[in-house]
Amino acid sequence: METRQRRLTGRPRGFDADEALERALLVFWEHGYEGASLATLTGAMGISTTSMYAAFGNKEELFRKVLERYSEGPSDYLARALDESTALGVVTAIFAGVVRTTTRPTGPNGCLGVQGALVTGDASRGARDLLVAWRDSGYARLRERFERAVDGGDLPPEANPALLARYVTALAYGIAVQAASGVGHVELQDMADAALRSWPLC
Known part of the structure; x- marks a missing residue:
């Protein structure tokens, strides 16, 4: 035995x-x-x-x-973007990363972290809460990065880091949803570029 x-x-x-x-x-x-x-x-x-x-x-x-693997793989563009030397560089890298990741020529389109558990029943509440925390963490890291940009003079003193972070994440998630609906890389990058042209600069 x-x-x-x-x-x-x-x-x-x-x-x-x-x-x-x-x-x-x-x-x-x-x-x-x-x-x-x-x-x-x-x-x-x-x-x-x-x-x-x-x-x-x-x-x-x-x-x-x-989700951990996704964060360290397809979605690792966020961590790399936060290391950019300017706030504009951060946002540019985030938009480029989300467009690239959500419109891959092979594999699923869209974003696992955005669409993975948007609509779920009570039995799947744990997964939904996990993704809410994942998205909130990304927002918080971006807000902190913009706060440092204001303190360092890279963003105007009147800039609102929380609002800017919410704006960037909302647009990034919107890009992901559009990609999942079949909108192509070029059109989504054009939309991101339009947002970048109105980015607040000193």
Whole structure:
């Protein structure tokens, strides 16, 4: 009995966890949280439901891991944009990143973080709250960056960092929604460029 238990507990995982997580990301990105059934997820991941629970937890925990991967992968343009030397550079990089990410020639269009759980029932409240926190975090980081820009003289002293951050995030999310509806890269970049032309400058 002990020998058999050692074989079971010591058995190596029969799949690539990183690849399975990447496939789950694409399913959630394309179908949203509620639209991604366990059968669709495990089929795309190439594993059984039992293996999914063992490796990633339940569906909500899997979604949490997917969102972390999304933040570090397709959505990492935000972190890089915040390192730009000027506020205008930050916004330019954010708009370029969101247009690029949401209109990829292969894979889902739109933004997982915006559309993943906009409309969900009570059973999916955890996923919805997770995405609200994810979006709020992005807004807060951008607001803080604009506050530093005001303090450093890069933005006019009368500029409102909170309002500017809300404006930029709202436009970025709007771009993502339009991309999911089939609006193309060129048109969305033109819209972003129009917003940049009215950016407050010293």
